Amino acid sequence: MFLNEFSIQERGAGQGLFAIMWTLGQQVSTLVLGALVAAQGSGLSGYTTAYLVIGVILVILTLAALGLKGREEEQTGAAI
Secondary structure: OOOHHHOOOHHHHHHHHHHHHHHHHHHHHHHHHHHHHHHOOHHHHHHHHHHHHHHHHHHHHHHHHHHOOHHHHHOOOOOO
């Protein structure tokens, strides 16, 4: 889905961009959630807050995903 937004000549760069953003997202989220847990006292309340933050982010991303192209539009509008 992501690579279809790039032309065939640019798909390697698109894959590289995806890999970099995936890795960066994992590192930043680990850092931020760890800091959030530590700021709440490292106990149950810290983990509860971290899971609530993750849940809110996932709900927002799910709502954003509803705006993505449908399967038919994706297949007919692929960059070539």
